[in-house]
Amino acid sequence: MKRFFKLIFKGVLWLFIVSIAITFIYKWLPVPLTPLMIIRSIEQYQAQKDIVWKHHWVSIDKISKNLQLAVICSEDQNFLNHNGFDLKAIEKAIEFNKQGKQIRGASTISQQTAKNIFLWPQRSWLRKGLEVYFTFLIELMWSKERIIEVYLNSIEMGNGIYGAGAASQYWFKKSANKLTQMESAAIAAILPNPRVYKANPASNYIHGRKHWIVRQMGYFGPLDYIKQNDKSNKN
Numbered sequence: 001m002k003r004f005f006k007l008i009f010k011g012v013l014w015l016f017i018v019s020i021a022i023t024f025i026y027k028w029l030p031v032p033l034t035p036l037m038i039i040r041s042i043e044q045y046q047a048q049k050d051i052v053w054k055h056h057w058v059s060i061d062k063i064s065k066n067l068q069l070a071v072i073c074s075e076d077q078n079f080l081n082h083n084g085f086d087l088k089a090i091e092k093a094i095e096f097n098k099q100g101k102q103i104r105g106a107s108t109i110s111q112q113t114a115k116n117i118f119l120w121p122q123r124s125w126l127r128k129g130l131e132v133y134f135t136f137l138i139e140l141m142w143s144k145e146r147i148i149e150v151y152l153n154s155i156e157m158g159n160g161i162y163g164a165g166a167a168s169q170y171w172f173k174k175s176a177n178k179l180t181q182m183e184s185a186a187i188a189a190i191l192p193n194p195r196v197y198k199a200n201p202a203s204n205y206i207h208g209r210k211h212w213i214v215r216q217m218g219y220f221g222p223l224d225y226i227k228q229n230d231k232s233n234k235n
Contacts, residue, residue, distance in 0.1 A: 022118075023137045023141055031154055036156060040156070041053055056163070058165035063149070064180075066217075069217050071109070072220070073188070077216070080225070108135075109148065110138060110139055111135045116151070157171075158171070159194070159195045167199075186200060
């Protein structure tokens with residue numbers, strides 16, 4: 001029994017060390033692939049469909065500020081101010097879910113990034129616990145600008161389309177730094193279900209969400225990571 005527990009302890013310790021090392025490395029290096037990309041490819045293969053895997057890394061300075069702001073306004077408007085978890089959003093989601101009509105999530109961009117890079121998509125208490133752990137790590141090690149950079153390069157933005165670089169070419173035939181406000185809002189609008197919704201041509205539902213996001217972008221104002229990071233450090 002002692003050997004068994006000793007082995008378990010060593011395994012957990014090594015997982016802890018490896019997770020910190022990988023998170024530290026990804027502070028600078030591009031993320032080449034994610035578990036979701038692999039899972040989607042396996043699903044396509046099993047369904048005897050063509051395997052679609054479009055992804056190439058684009059640095060944050062080559063991603064339109066329009067897209068950065070559109071995603072923040074649609075997914076996590078408190079992103080620049082929280083430390084990985086939006087407690088108010090969680091409280092609202094709990095109250096909403098008590099009504100039992102439909103489930104509303106409260107995951108922040110930081111949490112989504114942690115899940116996309118390190119974990120699998122299926123819901124479970126184990127995955128949620130690991131998501132909290134990795135969210136804490138990236139918020140501790142990475143800047144907000146780095147988190148949004150990794151997020152925009154890893155999320156699913158279409159069927160087999162991953163990241164801003166591939167999505168901008170797929171939906172609008174242009175590079176990510178050329179996206180307009182409306183085009184950026186269209187991509188942000190499909191994120192809740194990117195394998196069903198289309199950014200272009202947009203359905204009436206996506207068209208409505210697109211205009212809502214553009215209004216939110218106007219309310220939000222200019223995007224300034226440095227100012228917000230300084231503000232967080234003071235707090």
